[in-house]
Structures are given as C-alpha cells and as structure tokens.
Amino acid sequence: MKKFAKAVVFCLLLALLLALFNRILMPDTDFSADERGGVLDGADYMVVGTSNVFYNVNPLVIWNETGFTGYNVSSEQAPLIISYYELKNEFRKRVPKVVFLDCGAFEYNYGTPSFNQLSLDKMPFNFSKLELIAKLGEDDENNQIKERNEYSKLNYLIPLYKFHERWKEIFSGTLKSRYHSKYEHTFMGYVAEKSNYVYEKDYKWLPTLEEFGGTWLTEISDLNKEYLEKIRSLCEDNGAELVLIKTPSKGWILEMHDAVTEYAKEIGLPFFDMNTEEALDKIGIDENKDFADSSSHFNIYGAEKVSRYLAQYMKQYPTMNDRRGKKDPLETSWNQMYQEYLEYRET
Amino acid sequence: MSLVSVYFLIFLAVCVLVYYLLPGKVQWIWLLLSSLVFYVLCDFGLVIIPILDALIAWIFGNVFGTKKKKGLMVLAIFLLVAVLILLKYAGWFGTGWTDLLSLLGFGRLPGYLVPLGISYFTIMAIAYLVDVYRGVVPAETSYPKLLLFLSFFPIITQGPICRYKELSEQFATGHKFRYENLTFGIQRMLWGFFKKLVISERLAVLSMHITEGWGTSSYSGIWVIVSIFALSFRLYMDFSGCIDIVIGVGEILGIRLPENFNHSYLSRTIPEFWRRWHITLGTWLKDYVMYSITMSKPAKEFTKRAKKGIGRKAAATIVTCVGILFVWLVYALWHDISAVFLLSGAFFAVIIILSTVFDPLIRKFRKRFSKLVESIPYKIFMTLRTMLLSMMGAYFVFMPTVRDGAAYLFHIGKVPAGKITEMVVNSDGVSELQILGLDLPDFLVLVLAFILWIVVSRLHAKKDPRERIAGWNIVIRWAVLVVFVLVVVLLGKYGGLDTGSFVYQAF
Numbered sequence: 001m002k003k004f005a006k007a008v009v010f011c012l013l014l015a016l017l018l019a020l021f022n023r024i025l026m027p028d029t030d031f032s033a034d035e036r037g038g039v040l041d042g043a044d045y046m047v048v049g050t051s052n053v054f055y056n057v058n059p060l061v062i063w064n065e066t067g068f069t070g071y072n073v074s075s076e077q078a079p080l081i082i083s084y085y086e087l088k089n090e091f092r093k094r095v096p097k098v099v100f101l102d103c104g105a106f107e108y109n110y111g112t113p114s115f116n117q118l119s120l121d122k123m124p125f126n127f128s129k130l131e132l133i134a135k136l137g138e139d140d141e142n143n144q145i146k147e148r149n150e151y152s153k154l155n156y157l158i159p160l161y162k163f164h165e166r167w168k169e170i171f172s173g174t175l176k177s178r179y180h181s182k183y184e185h186t187f188m189g190y191v192a193e194k195s196n197y198v199y200e201k202d203y204k205w206l207p208t209l210e211e212f213g214g215t216w217l218t219e220i221s222d223l224n225k226e227y228l229e230k231i232r233s234l235c236e237d238n239g240a241e242l243v244l245i246k247t248p249s250k251g252w253i254l255e256m257h258d259a260v261t262e263y264a265k266e267i268g269l270p271f272f273d274m275n276t277e278e279a280l281d282k283i284g285i286d287e288n289k290d291f292a293d294s295s296s297h298f299n300i301y302g303a304e305k306v307s308r309y310l311a312q313y314m315k316q317y318p319t320m321n322d323r324r325g326k327k328d329p330l331e332t333s334w335n336q337m338y339q340e341y342l343e344y345r346e347t
Numbered sequence: 348m349s350l351v352s353v354y355f356l357i358f359l360a361v362c363v364l365v366y367y368l369l370p371g372k373v374q375w376i377w378l379l380l381s382s383l384v385f386y387v388l389c390d391f392g393l394v395i396i397p398i399l400d401a402l403i404a405w406i407f408g409n410v411f412g413t414k415k416k417k418g419l420m421v422l423a424i425f426l427l428v429a430v431l432i433l434l435k436y437a438g439w440f441g442t443g444w445t446d447l448l449s450l451l452g453f454g455r456l457p458g459y460l461v462p463l464g465i466s467y468f469t470i471m472a473i474a475y476l477v478d479v480y481r482g483v484v485p486a487e488t489s490y491p492k493l494l495l496f497l498s499f500f501p502i503i504t505q506g507p508i509c510r511y512k513e514l515s516e517q518f519a520t521g522h523k524f525r526y527e528n529l530t531f532g533i534q535r536m537l538w539g540f541f542k543k544l545v546i547s548e549r550l551a552v553l554s555m556h557i558t559e560g561w562g563t564s565s566y567s568g569i570w571v572i573v574s575i576f577a578l579s580f581r582l583y584m585d586f587s588g589c590i591d592i593v594i595g596v597g598e599i600l601g602i603r604l605p606e607n608f609n610h611s612y613l614s615r616t617i618p619e620f621w622r623r624w625h626i627t628l629g630t631w632l633k634d635y636v637m638y639s640i641t642m643s644k645p646a647k648e649f650t651k652r653a654k655k656g657i658g659r660k661a662a663a664t665i666v667t668c669v670g671i672l673f674v675w676l677v678y679a680l681w682h683d684i685s686a687v688f689l690l691s692g693a694f695f696a697v698i699i700i701l702s703t704v705f706d707p708l709i710r711k712f713r714k715r716f717s718k719l720v721e722s723i724p725y726k727i728f729m730t731l732r733t734m735l736l737s738m739m740g741a742y743f744v745f746m747p748t749v750r751d752g753a754a755y756l757f758h759i760g761k762v763p764a765g766k767i768t769e770m771v772v773n774s775d776g777v778s779e780l781q782i783l784g785l786d787l788p789d790f791l792v793l794v795l796a797f798i799l800w801i802v803v804s805r806l807h808a809k810k811d812p813r814e815r816i817a818g819w820n821i822v823i824r825w826a827v828l829v830v831f832v833l834v835v836v837l838l839g840k841y842g843g844l845d846t847g848s849f850v851y852q853a854f
Contacts, residue, residue, distance in 0.1 A: 003526050006821075007526075010825060010828075010829075013825070013829065014829055014832060017829060017833065018833075018836065021833070021836075021837060025837075154353055160836070161353075161841075164836060164837050164839070164841075165840070167788075167837055167838075168786065168788040168789070171787070171788055
C-alpha cells in the first residue's frame with residue numbers, strides 16, 4: 001500500500017512538471033482584448049469570426065464614432081464550430097448586448113488544423129474545450145484548405161505534444177516572444193498592421209466561385225447551419241441580439257453572399273454584407289493603399305474605413321448606448337486607449 | 348498503432364489493469380483478446396492472416412503429434428511460406444494479383460500489402476512445427492493458445508522471435524502483480540523510448556541524405572563518414588530501442604522475453620557480431636536452417652564418403668559452409684527479395700565462410716601471438732574493424748543501388764570549403780549541418796545522448812542499471828527518473844509524421 005501511495009505521489013509530481021513545461025513551451029498566440037481596469041464591463045458588442053474580423057474591425061475607431069464599447073473575439077481562419085466555443089467561453093465572463101458574427105467561415109467546414117491549433121491554444125482548459133476537440137473534424141475534398149497531413153488531435157489536447165521542441169528557442173531568444181510578430185500591436189482584439197500590399201491585377205469584389213478559382217463551399221453546409229443555430233440559441237438564452245455581417249474580403253464569393261442573404265431571411269436574422277457595390281462605394285477603399293497582404297486583409301487605413309462604416313450600421317441597434325458625455329466611468333479609459341492607438345498610428 | 352504512440356500507452360494501461368484484476372487461469376485469454384484488438388487497431392482486417400497461419404500450425408502440429416511424415420512437414424512449411432510470399436512479395440506476381448488483393452481488402456494504400464508482423468509470426472510458426480516434429484515440444488491442442496503465441500501483441504511488430512516452449516509455459520502459469528515488474532518494465536520501456544525518440548530519430552536526419560539519395564555536392568566528405576556511422580547506429584538504436592520497449596512490456600505483464608541485442612558494436616569478429624545482433628533471428632537460422640542442413644541425411648552421407656578422400660575435418664567444413672550459404676540466403680530472402688539484400692547476405696556469408704575455413708590458421712595465430720592478441724590496441728583495432736565491416740553491410744542495404752553506394756564512398760575525400768568549425772556553426776550563413784537538417788541544439792543533444800548511452804551500456808555490462816537505481820535513496824531515485832522522463836518528452840523527436848514506425852517493422 002505504501003508503495004502505491006508513493007507511486008501516486010510520483011505520478012502527480014511528474015504530471016505537475018509536465019504541465020509546467022507545457023505552460024513554458026506553449027507559444028504566445030493570444031491577442032484577445034485586454035480587459036484590465038474593467039474596460040469591458042457591460043460591453044455593448046462583440047465581433048466574432050476569423051482574420052477578417054481581427055484585421056478589419058477596430059473597436060477603438062468604433063468607440064470614437066459611436067461611443068459603444070466592445071471587442072473582437074476571433075482567430076485565424078476560425079471555423080464556425082470554434083467561434084461557437086469561443087463565444088461560449090466569452091459569455092461565461094460577460095454577455096454583450098449585440099453579437100456581430102462575420103460569415104467568412106461559412107465558406108468551409110472545419111478549416112486548417114494548424115490554424116485551429118492557434119485558436120485552441122488560447123482557450124482555457126475546460127469541458128467545453130474537450131468537447132470541441134472531440135467534435136473537430138477535418139475538411140472534405142471539396143474544401144480549399146484541407147491539410148493533407150494527418151493531424152493528431154493530441155496536439156490540441158496536449159500542446160506540449162506539438163511544441164515540446166521549442167526548448168531550442170532558448171538559444172534564439174524567441175521562446176517568450178509572440179508567436180507571430182504581427183500580433184505585436186493589438187487593440188481590443190484588433191490586430192493593427194501597417195504594411196501595404198498592392199494587388200497586381202484588379203480583382204473583382206464578390207466574384208463567382210469560378211472567377212475566384214478556389215474550392216469554397218457555395219451553400220451553407222449542414223455543419224455550419226448546426227453551429228449557427230447553436231450560436232443563435234446561445235445568444236437568445238443569454239439575452240444578446242445576433243447580427244450576421246460580412247466585412248469586405250476579396251475571398252467572399254457571390255454564391256455565398258446569395259446563400260447567406262436567403263438563409264438569413266429564412267431564419268429571421270439581419271445580414272449586413274459590406275461587399276456589395278453600394279457598401280464598397282461608401283467605404284471608399286483605396287486598392288493601392290488600404291491592404292496589408294495578398295489575402296485581402298486590411299492595414300490600419302483600410303480597417304479604419306471599414307470600422308467607421310460598420311459603426312454607422314451599428315447605430316441602428318438601440319440596446320447599445322453611447323457612453324460619451326454621460327459621466328460614464330469608462331469614457332476616460334476608452335478615450336485614452338483611442339489616443340494610444342492614434343499614437344501607434346503616427347509612429 | 349505504433350509502440351511509440353500515446354495511444355499505445357493508453358492501450359497498454361487498460362490491458363495491464365484488467366490483466367492483473369483477472370485470475371491467473373484466464374489471464375491468457377485476456378492477452379489473446381488484447382492481441383487481436385491490437386492487431387485490428389494496427390491493420391484492420393488483415394488479422395485474418397495470423398488467424399489463418401495459426402490454424403495451419405495448429406492442424407499440422409496436431410497431426411505431427413501422432414504421426415511424423417516428412418511430406419506433410421514440407422507441405423506445412425510450404426503453406427506458411429506461400430502465405431508470406433503471396434502477401435509480402437505480392438508485387439512480384441503482377442498487377443492482376445495485387446488488384447485482386449486490393450479487392451479482398453488488402454492494401455488500402457498502393458504497395459502496402461504486408462500484414463503487420465507477417466515475417467515474424469511465419470517463422471515462429473515454422474519453428475513451432477519443426478519443434479513438434481522433432482519432438483522438442485508436444486503439439487498444442489488448444490487453438491486459441493497457439494493463436495496467442497503467434498499474435499502476442501508486444502512481439503508482433505518487430506520480434507523478438509520467440510519459441511513456443513518459452514512462451515507457452517509463461518502464458519499458462521498466470522502472473523500475480525509485482526511492483527518491481529511494473530517499475531522495471533516501465534524503466535526498460537523508457538530506455539527504449541530514449542533510444543528511439545532522442546537518438547534514432549536524430550540519427551535518421553543525419554543519414555537521410557544517404558537513404559533518400561539527396562546527392563553529395565554540397566557536403567564535405569566527412570559528412571559521408573558521419574552519415575554512414577549514423578545509418579548503422581540509427582538501425583541499431585531504432586531496432587534495439589523497440590526491443591527494449593517490447594521486453595519492458597513483457598516484464599510489466601510478468602512475461603520474460605528473450606534479448607535480441609547484446610552490445611553488438613563491441614564485437615571483435617563478424618561471427619560474434621551476428622551472435623550479438625538480432626540474436627533471436629540468428630538462433631532461429633542456426634536451429635532451423637543450419638541444423639536442418641548439417642544434420643540432414645545427404646550431409647551425413649557426404650561426410651561419411653568424403654572422410655576417406657579429403658578427411659573428416661575438411662568434409663565437416665564443407666558441410667558447414669553449405670549450411671552458412673543457406674543461412675544467409677534465407678536471411679536475405681526473409682528481409683526482402685532484392686539485389687542489395689542478396690549482396691549483403693553474400694557479403695557476410697563470404698566473411699563467415701572465410702573465418703570458418705581459416706579457423707585453424709587463426710587459432711594458430713592467436714596462440715603464437717597471444718600477447719598481441721590480448722593487448723588493448725589490438726582489441727580496439729578488432730572492434731573497429733568489425734564495426735566498419737558490419738556498417739558496410741548495412742550501408743549497401745540502404746543505398747538505392749550498389750552503384751550509388753560506391754559513388755558516395757568516393758566522395759569521402761572532399762575537403763570542406765571553409766573552416767572545419769563552419770561545418771557545424773556558421774555565423775554568416777547556413778552551416779552544412781543545417782543543410783543536412785539538424786540544427787546545433789539538436790546536434791548537441793545527439794552527442795550528449797550518445798555519450799549517455801555509452802555510459803549506461805558500460806554500466807549495464809557490470810550490473811543492471813535498474814537495480815542500481817532501486818538501491819538509491821528516494822530523492823535521488825525520483826530525481827533521476829523524473830529528469831529522464833522529461834528528457835524523453837522534451838528532447839524526443841516526435842509529433843511529426845514518420846516517427847511512429849520502426850525501420851525493422853518493414854521486414
């Protein structure tokens with residue numbers, strides 16, 4: 001019996017050390033909103049989705065336009081199933097008045113495992129994470145971004161399995177730095193990018209799948225319908241309003257625009273697509289100056305334009321309130337954050 | 348399911364837990380069930396092959412139990428070998444045959460028709476039948492027990508090749524849980540993981556440009572030497588590491604499995620090397636090929652007749668040499684029907700035949716120069732010489748063609764372009780080591796791990812390191828074990844795509 005007690009203590013000790021190394025070696029991929037000082041208490045909105053959200057929507061610009069407080073909850077190429085669990089985790093902390101869901105993820109089912117890893121690594125370890133890992137599948141052949149490699153779910157469950165070799169980075173001095181240098185300047189879940197990418201040929205907005213040339217889904221899949229429904233009930237149960245949006249992206253195809261428009265009408269959700277000619281005219285995108293990379297992510301200038309336009313749209317939701325000039329304790333903090341952003345912009 | 352996967356560890360934990368909860372009498376049934384589940388998890392559907400082979404062995408074994416007919420013996424071996432050849436060497440029978448196999452569910456991937464462990468359980472079945480025929484063991488009346496022997500999950504991937512006698516008794520007795528078995532078994536497995544994941548996988552990177560035929564133009568000649576060395580030691584670490592895991596699993600279950608390696612690279616002669624490398628295959632070849640030939644009627648007749656003409660000793664030597672030729676032919680064919688294996692077999696056969704023929708001369712030499720023979724420099728020379736010869740054998744086996752192998756050797760003379768240190772560390776650009784695929788931290792880990800392996804091997808020669816560890820005080824003991832687990836977890840190269848398989852699994 002004594003031996004068994006010892007063995008148990010030994011195993012616990014070992015598990016503790018392994019957990020410690022797991023923590024040390026896990027890359028820092030978290031660019032989620034900084035909630036210190038209670039700046040997100042009673043947040044008005046959340047914008048949920050993929051890189052189209054964290055590159056295109058700047059909550060500080062929205063603050064400056066509307067006086068609404070809110071933030072982005074998004075991950076690189078996050079499929080809808082991941083967005084659902086991210087939202088679920090977020091709701092444990094707070095429930096906003098309105099959730100704006102970017103529909104970019106409707107174009108695929110499960111996405112790319114290595115990107116999903118980034119999303120999962122920043123999630124807290126709890127039952128819903130285990131549930132997500134169990135449910136995450138791999139995309140079928142109709143999907144553009146299927147990784148052919150067999151990706152072990154162990155990587156999601158025990159990140160040490162994937163990242164154990166990062167001990168080497170002690171030598172290169174990168175062990176503790178951000179996983180991606182692009183996550184260096186973030187504001188409320190918005191990733192500020194200053195680089196400029198000029199498209200060589202004139203891409204069309206809202207291309208058909210054929211014109212775009214990829215293998216995106218052209219209809220809303222059953223899986224995405226299922227998770228949209230789950231997101232909808234999650235919002236309903238918690239008293240948040242759900243709004244579908246699509247920020248401008250050259251990868252957003254006409255077929256999906258039509259499919260979402262129709263489906264949103266069918267299930268009674270508002271859908272605000274910023275890729276239509278009318279919307280793009282109002283946003284006033286400069287093809288030469290506003291893009292950060294070839295995946296049609298916006299740099300700070302493009303993102304400001306998109307955020308301003310989105311801010312105008314947000315004003316029609318009366319549950320959100322303009323906190324400016326009402327002696328709201330958060331006003332100073334948000335103004336200060338906006339100033340910090342402007343300072344970064346000018347450097 | 349690979350032996351070096353987390354899934355295997357979970358499988359093993361469940362298997363062991365239930366195993367010790369069951370009464371001794373039925374433990375073997377649980378092992379059989381576990382083995383079949385293991386096989387299905389690895390090679391779904393192909394489990395039919397060990398079931399079929401066990402059936403052949405069971406039927407013929409019971410026939411030999413009552414009447415021993417040579418013709419039936421030949422038929423039984425023919426059937427077992429036919430199954431092996433038709434599946435393992437399916438490619439030789441044209442696309443019609445492989446298409447048919449695909450239709451039957453074999454080979455979900457092109458060129459991957461071989462059921463797991465077929466080379467191993469086929470020769471174990473042959474050994475069982477020959478033993479029954481020779482009256483060494485009684486025929487097994489229970490089919491499930493024989494099936495367990497042939498499909499026992501620890502040994503099915505890469506051996507060791509076991510005899511029916513040594514396993515059947517251990518299956519039958521039942522085993523009570525012993526704490527020492529568990530800890531010693533885990534430690535042995537850990538040592539295997541260390542050899543496989545920390546050393547072998549890094550050596551694999553270094554030897555890759557040989558096995559993958561990457562060309563040599565950008566490397567200095569010294570890397571050719573390093574990679575020949577890496578290739579042989581990779582094979583050793585990979586194979587013996589797997590055997591360590593297998594024997595460790597056996598120990599946890601209270602089942603002693605035979606050793607397969609005995610510090611092979613410390614051998615001083617090639618025959619000695621083959622007595623210390625893949626030991627169970629060596630003894631199998633000796634007992635079932637060599638013995639069958641030297642003790643056969645024609646061989647006895649030949650010795651009798653030739654005695655008068657060339658003398659008894661010479662006649663015996665000739666018979667031995669014929670035996671050796673057959674042994675190496677079977678050795679080569681068992682691995683693969685390919686020119687490189689035949690050449691490699693011939694290479695070792697010639698060396699061993701020469702050392703048999705010149706044995707009297709060698710003995711005289713050793714007697715005459717006993718001082719020299721006993722001196723340390725001579726011993727080192729002999730060890731290095733044997734190492735080099737055995738490495739050459741392995742080297743040609745893994746080259747795409749013999750011509751490529753020769754071309755590589757000519758590259759040894761290429762002088763490094765810059766300073767020698769720049770081969771490993773190059774502040775201005777990419778070092779040659781990095782081109783080979785290992786960065787400096789990896790290279791340092793490899794060197795340190797190799798030194799640790801040498802130290803532990805030296806210690807092992809005197810006393811089992813696990814017994815030493817057990818004697819230490821708890822703080823030091825735990826510290827050493829915890830650090831060792833962390834070394835394997837953090838420094839092991841895994842998580843990639845190919846680490847799961849072992850080199851020898853292919854045979």
